[in-house]
Every structure is written in C-alpha cells, then in structure tokens.
Amino acid sequence: MAWDLKNDRPIYLQLIEEIQRRIAAGIYYPGEKLDSVRDMAQQASVNPNTMQKALSELERDGLVYSQRTNGRYITEETEIIEKLKSDLASKQTDEFFEKMYQLGFNASQIISFVKQKANTNE
Amino acid sequence: MTQPILQCKRLTKVFGAKTALAEVSLELPKGKIIGLLGPNGSGKTTLIKLAAGLLKPSEGEIRVDGNLPGIETKAVVSYLPERTYLSDWMRVCDVLDFFEDFYADFDRARAVDMLERLDITTSAKIKTMSKGTKEKVQLILVMSRKASLYLLDEPIGGVDPAARDYILNTIISNYDTNATVIISTHLIADIEQVLDEVVFISKGNVVLHSSVDEIREQNGKSVDDLFREVFKC
Numbered sequence: 386m387a388w389d390l391k392n393d394r395p396i397y398l399q400l401i402e403e404i405q406r407r408i409a410a411g412i413y414y415p416g417e418k419l420d421s422v423r424d425m426a427q428q429a430s431v432n433p434n435t436m437q438k439a440l441s442e443l444e445r446d447g448l449v450y451s452q453r454t455n456g457r458y459i460t461e462e463t464e465i466i467e468k469l470k471s472d473l474a475s476k477q478t479d480e481f482f483e484k485m486y487q488l489g490f491n492a493s494q495i496i497s498f499v500k501q502k503a504n505t506n507e
Numbered sequence: 508m509t510q511p512i513l514q515c516k517r518l519t520k521v522f523g524a525k526t527a528l529a530e531v532s533l534e535l536p537k538g539k540i541i542g543l544l545g546p547n548g549s550g551k552t553t554l555i556k557l558a559a560g561l562l563k564p565s566e567g568e569i570r571v572d573g574n575l576p577g578i579e580t581k582a583v584v585s586y587l588p589e590r591t592y593l594s595d596w597m598r599v600c601d602v603l604d605f606f607e608d609f610y611a612d613f614d615r616a617r618a619v620d621m622l623e624r625l626d627i628t629t630s631a632k633i634k635t636m637s638k639g640t641k642e643k644v645q646l647i648l649v650m651s652r653k654a655s656l657y658l659l660d661e662p663i664g665g666v667d668p669a670a671r672d673y674i675l676n677t678i679i680s681n682y683d684t685n686a687t688v689i690i691s692t693h694l695i696a697d698i699e700q701v702l703d704e705v706v707f708i709s710k711g712n713v714v715l716h717s718s719v720d721e722i723r724e725q726n727g728k729s730v731d732d733l734f735r736e737v738f739k740c
C-alpha cells in the first residue's frame with residue numbers, strides 16, 4: 386500500500402487523512418494492531434516523530450488507542466468508525482458539489498445528473 | 508527544559524579574507540532529524556566540521572550537549588564527512604575492526620547485518636568498490652554507532668535514487684529517538700519527508716530555522732520550493 390504524500394501540505398495531516406481513509410475503507414479493521422511507529426514511518430518514508438504526531442492526533446479523536454507497552458490498536462467502537470465514514474463522505478460530497486457549482490450546475494441539475502449516473506452504473 | 512544537543516553562540520569562522528560563518532547563533536534540540544540546507548559555499552560543511560571538532564571557531568563558541576568540542580563530544584558525535592576516508596587496502600572486516608577499536612558505542616552486529624542486506628560481504632575490498640558502495644559502507648559504519656549526534660555531510664550526493672531511498676530508510680530506522688541527526692544537503696526534495704526541522708544557511712548566516720510542517724502550513728509550499736525562492740539566483 387503506497388503512501389502518496391503531496392509536497393505542499395503538512396505531512397502529519399496527510400498521514401492522518403491516509404490512516405482515516407484506511408480505517409473507513411476497512412483496510413485497517415476494528416481492533417487491529419498497528420505496526421510500530423518506526424515501522425509505519427519507514428513504510429511511509431517519513432520521520433518517526435511525524436508519524437508519532439499523526440497517531441497522537443488520531444488517538445485524541447478516539448480512532449486508535451494505545452495499550453501502554455503493547456502498541457496501538459484501531460478502535461473497536463463501531464460508532465466512532467461510522468461517524469468517521471459519514472464525515473469523510475460528507476467532505477467528499479461537499480467537494481463534489483463545489484466543483485459542480487463551479488461548472489455552472491444548480492442543485493437539482495446535479496441531483497438528476499447523479500441519479501442518471503447511478504442508474505447506468507447499476 | 509532539556510539541554511540542546513547543539514548550541515552555537517555568535518559562532519564565527521574566518522578563513523583568511525573569507526568569512527565562512529558570521530556570528531551564527533543556533534540551538535538544535537535532541538531527538539530530531541534536521542536538514543542543514545544551503546547553496547554551495549554557504550557554510551554547511553564549516554558548521555559541521557566545527558561541531559565535529561575538526562575546526563576551531565575564530566570567534567564565539569559551539570557546544571555539543573553542553574560541552575566544548577573535545578574528547579567527550581567526539582565520543583557522542585558520529586560524523587560522516589563529505590569525502591570517503593576509507594583506505595583502499597582495507598577489507599570491510601578491517602574497517603569494522605577499526606571502528607570497534609575507536610568507538611565504544613559501535614555496534615558491530617548491527618553493521619554486519621546492514622551490510623549483508625546490501626549484499627556487501629565483510630571480505631570485500633574497499634578498492635574494488637564503486638563510489639556509491641563506498642558511501643553506503645561509510646554511512647552504515649556511522650549509523651551503527653549509538654551516538655547522541657549524527658553529523659552527515661552530504662550523505663546522498665553520490666548515489667543513485669534507489670540507494671538514496673535505502674540510505675534515508677537506514678537513517679529513519681537506525682536513529683534512536685533521543686539522538687539528533689543533522690543532514691547537510693542541497694538535494695532537498697529527496698529528504699524533506701524525513702526531516703523534522705530545517706535550517707537555511709546562506710553566506711555564513713542562518714536565514715531560517717523552522718519545522719517542515721510549519722513551512723508547509725504557512726507558505727503552502729514544500730521546503731524545496733521555498734528554498735528555490737529564497738535562494739533564487
């Protein structure tokens with residue numbers, strides 16, 4: 386799994402977003418033990434301190450928890466994961482709407498466009 | 508507050524008519540990977556050599572973990588010079604003996620393990636190695652010490668991109684969290700992901716000292732882009 390990091394934004398934010406994405410997508414499943422900070426840093430080719438910072442933030446949000454000496458785990462509380470999923474979905478939708486507005490569509494045009502797409506994709 | 512690992516107070520170094528460093532005041536914390544960035548001839552190597560105790564300041568002072576450069580600081584500083592100093596007649600095992608004799612904190616097993624992973628045998632002769640392989644051997648030696656301060660002068664200059672990745676990985680995976688690594692380079696794009704902080708140095712002066720994420724947050728651009736802007740010719 387590649388960690389695709391962009392150049393113009395803080396690295397720890399991008400690490401947070403990537404880990405969130407993996408949790409939401411089920412790549413990291415509830416209760417899964419994460420690799421050590423050092424290993425994760427190496428996989429992402431980033432500084433361990435930066436990875437540490439990202440994981441601390443995720444811990445603060447309750448998405449991961451640590452067991453003192455035993456390492457870090459993905460939360461088992463499904464509500465937190467569901468909340469994350471809906472937050473991410475909402476963000477995606479906002480971005481989509483924003484782009485469609487920029488192209489000159491109004492809300493009802495966008496909705497009928499989406500419906501049409503959904504039908505052809507089924 | 509914990510003591511900075513490297514502290515410079517109005518540090519000045521003059522070579523004849525040329526001022527290499529001009530009243531540099533700088534404090535670098537423990538446990539960070541720090542990029543020392545600047546164009547050619549900006550004073551990067553001079554600063555590193557002063558920290559390594561190979562040069563004496565003309566004015567001001569430099570302290571490593573609170574001490575002036577000397578026997579105590581050399582025991583805790585692991586220095587990778589920009590040029591290789593391994594003698595041609597040596598085999599890898601001779602160099603390992605050499606480091607074991609010199610440095611109490613040298614971890615031979617770790618060095619051998621890393622060499623093996625690069626398919627470098629201990630019986631290989633330095634003389635027959637390519638420039639890139641020599642650089643890798645030397646970096647492995649330097650990173651196999653359990654030092655408090657690693658000074659790496661242009662560690663990625665002469666190697667191919669794949670080896671560069673390997674070297675950066677070696678640095679990430681081998682430094683312990685209380686140690687500080689200072690990497691001087693002008694190849695910023697390749698290393699900025701692994702840096703905590705950067706120090707921009709220009710014509711003997713420190714012009715910027717900031718964290719990588721701060722730079723990205725405040726400027727919306729990479730350190731590499733900022734560098735190109737600051738040092739535009």
